[in-house]
Amino acid sequence: MHTDNTSEAAGQARELPVVVQRLWGDATPRRRGPKPALSVAQIVDAAMTLADTEGLAAVSMARVAEAVGYTPMALYRHVSGKDELLILMSDAVAADLPDVPADAGWRAGLEAWTRAQIDLALTRRWMLELPISAVPPGPNRVRWIDQAFGVLRDVHLPADEKLAIVGLLAQHVLGEARVHVETHRAAVQKVRHDAGLPDSTPETELDPAAVEAADPYADFETVLGRYAGPTEYPHLFASFAAWTGPAVGSPGDDDISFGITVVLDGIEAYLRRRGAIGDATS
Known part of the structure; x- marks a missing residue:
């Protein structure tokens, strides 16, 4: 030291x-x-x-x-x-990231903190192409990290472990946002190609329903349920044999929220094991 x-x-x-x-x-x-x-x-x-x-x-x-x-x-x-x-x-x-509510508990605060970054990346998609590994911390990024530490103020962990949690969520932001941006980009390009339109055709001129249907992952579960047979893929078959589709209101209805929820569940388990939080999860 x-x-x-x-x-x-x-x-x-x-x-x-x-x-x-x-x-x-x-x-x-x-x-x-x-x-x-x-x-x-x-x-x-x-x-x-x-x-x-x-x-x-x-x-x-x-x-x-x-x-x-x-x-x-x-x-x-x-x-x-x-x-x-x-x-x-x-x-x-x-600087475009909104303030996290000052009265938010650690979990609600980190959820808002994480979701805001994903939403910004989906709005300004060029963010994902920046050379992130070479970017030093500037005042706006540090302000955003400071807000994460603010919602973790009552969590009893040393600073380096809090920073590691913030870094874990930042990695989730990058992965989640990149998947959404890349699949959307592929869908847009497919619609252009199928319609015989040039690559320069603005997305605003395309049918939104056609873009949604062209999502590479749109039929992923259906493909698994139909073609994952018991001999070649026994574990997938056993899981999908009784599957009738996502339940109404299930976490799967919003992939972004589902991902954040699972990550925060893991963080909560870690905090409880470290004795860093009490019984309340908010």
Whole structure:
């Protein structure tokens, strides 16, 4: 374990990358003279708008420069390049996450915290294409982590275990959102192909019912029930032989809620085993 003096010395010796300093508003002081007409915030906002409308692949320094009405060279005075721009976008989009209710218990709070991220990823799908492993924590992401710690305030665990729980839920967010985005994208592409439409055809021009029916997983259970015979697939057959379809109001009616519920059930079992919570689950 590091002592306070050792940690302080290490912190003083390590110079943080410029992009991290920029994320936290700790960049090099401005030169003397009039305030620049172009700002990092404007550049990031334009890049996010471009990603919303055309996808992350459309984001380039040239396209963003065109959107803000400047030359690409002007952008490089504020952002070192596309890699830094993506990092700035990753933190900026986290500002769209809503506040978790202050009076929420640990379970309801974590459920809201997790669901909000999935909903945001389904709205701004380009988030899933960002280089997440290379993204340092910025103020908006840390604010969101702070909210998770807020709902865990009465859970008796050390900070590192709370952070591990937050990380587990973040991984679930990525997996759940990616499955929904990719299956929807495949369904949209199939409808375009079947109708003989070009790939550039906007989704708004497609029949929503046809897109829903084209979901690659739409008939998954039906296929298993019909073709998983007792000889080749005895365990599937035994389970589906008496299956008549999902019950009305069952968790399966909402795959996202079902997944969050199962993950939180596991977390609750862990917290009880650690003696971190009482009898109440809220």
